[in-house]
Amino acid sequence: MELENLKSAWVSLDKKLEKSALFNDQLIDFIVNNQSLNTIEKMKKQNQWLFLILIVELLALGAILVGNPFDFNYAVQYLPFAFLTIIIFIAAVRLYTFQKRMNADLASHPLLTAIQNLLNYFKENKSAERWFGIISLSIGFLVPWSFLPQKIERYGVVRGILDIVIMLSVTAVIYFLAFRFGAFKNRNKEKLEQYLREWNELKALSNQINNV
Amino acid sequence: MEKDFLDILNTHRPLLFKVCHLYCDRSEDREDLFQEVVLQLWKSYKGFRHEAKVSTWMYRVALNTAITYFKKSKKEISSFSGWPGYEIPDFLDHTEPSDQLSQLYLAISQLDKIDKSVILLYLEEKSYEEISEVTGLSHSNVGVRINRIKTKLTNLINK
Numbered sequence: 612m613e614l615e616n617l618k619s620a621w622v623s624l625d626k627k628l629e630k631s632a633l634f635n636d637q638l639i640d641f642i643v644n645n646q647s648l649n650t651i652e653k654m655k656k657q658n659q660w661l662f663l664i665l666i667v668e669l670l671a672l673g674a675i676l677v678g679n680p681f682d683f684n685y686a687v688q689y690l691p692f693a694f695l696t697i698i699i700f701i702a703a704v705r706l707y708t709f710q711k712r713m714n715a716d717l718a719s720h721p722l723l724t725a726i727q728n729l730l731n732y733f734k735e736n737k738s739a740e741r742w743f744g745i746i747s748l749s750i751g752f753l754v755p756w757s758f759l760p761q762k763i764e765r766y767g768v769v770r771g772i773l774d775i776v777i778m779l780s781v782t783a784v785i786y787f788l789a790f791r792f793g794a795f796k797n798r799n800k801e802k803l804e805q806y807l808r809e810w811n812e813l814k815a816l817s818n819q820i821n822n823v
Numbered sequence: 824m825e826k827d828f829l830d831i832l833n834t835h836r837p838l839l840f841k842v843c844h845l846y847c848d849r850s851e852d853r854e855d856l857f858q859e860v861v862l863q864l865w866k867s868y869k870g871f872r873h874e875a876k877v878s879t880w881m882y883r884v885a886l887n888t889a890i891t892y893f894k895k896s897k898k899e900i901s902s903f904s905g906w907p908g909y910e911i912p913d914f915l916d917h918t919e920p921s922d923q924l925s926q927l928y929l930a931i932s933q934l935d936k937i938d939k940s941v942i943l944l945y946l947e948e949k950s951y952e953e954i955s956e957v958t959g960l961s962h963s964n965v966g967v968r969i970n971r972i973k974t975k976l977t978n979l980i981n982k
Binding site: 614616617618620621622624625627628629631632633634642 | 829832833836837840841858861862910912922923924926927946947948973976977980
């Protein structure tokens with residue numbers, strides 16, 4: 612059988628499909644809700660993964676503090692790692708409470724209100740988040756100094772300090788690249804804001820359909 | 824603007840159904856893809872300047888979405904149940920699987936994603952120029968591809 616013969620069967624399909632029901636407001640509502648829930652589900656999963664990573668980091672830092680794998684000789688060498696442990700612990704707690712709050716909001720409020728609440732949370736905590744970020748990054752610059760005594764012992768004062776400066780430069784470059792590529796942006800907030808915009812637009816569409 | 828969008832959507836709904844049918848076998852997947860296509864259409868509608876034909880724009884968005892569409896996990900789909908009962912019409916006659924349309928559909932379902940989009944546009948009697956505009960393939964490439972697909976489909980149907 613030739614394809615050309617079957618083409619007419621395909622063209623006749625339009626008549627059948629044109630008899631289907633018109634799109635209605637319920638359908639648009641469903642699509643809006645489903646889209647938003649998918650966004651939030653993705654965010655929740657990302658947070659769960661991030662939480663897991665923080666726990667692994669805490670365990671690794673705990674092992675460093677307890678097991679001394681770098682052969683630190685002075686208590687002060689542990690300080691940057693202790694600060695790092697504290698800051699990661701705080702980050703894990705904050706993430707956990709954020710997730711809990713998000714779940715509670717979603718369970719007790721309509722979706723739109725829950726999203727608005729989350730955006731308000733981001734807004735209220737903007738300054739705290741900023742300081743938390745600055746402190747975290749500063750601690751990153753302290754960590755290389757923990758290795759200074761061993762470096763001096765092994766290579767002498769000048770080369771030891773030079774080694775530390777190189778490590779600090781690498782850290783600075785990593786931070787710069789991370790900043791440049793938007794690693795410090797609150798993508799969750801951006802996604803929710805974008806979603807809220809789309810929601811309002813689609814809601815307007817839904818209302819329009821209701822009025823037709 | 825919203826009213827216009829809805830009018831366009833309703834006028835061209837057979838187009839949406841055809842794309843969803845060609846790219847998804849299961850009705851749940853079709854519903855899922857349908858939602859995604861409608862959303863993408865809405866998002867791009869704001870930037871649509873009517874320079875291209877409405878149907879060309881719709882085909883481009885719908886086919887791009889279908890080609891790049893990845894199925895959501897079963898868990899994700901089931902957690903958002905509540906499809907409002909809108910039926911995406913099944914255009915196949917399951918009581919008579921040997922009818923011409925079913926044969927054609929089964930043969931097309933064995934093509935790859937890009938070939939599916941090309942043959943859909945060909946069956947919709949679009950010009951090579953329009954097919955080229957929607958798919959991004961060059962004019963000559965469209966001609967060559969269509970000939971190859973036609974041979975492939977004829978072989979599959981006559982098997």
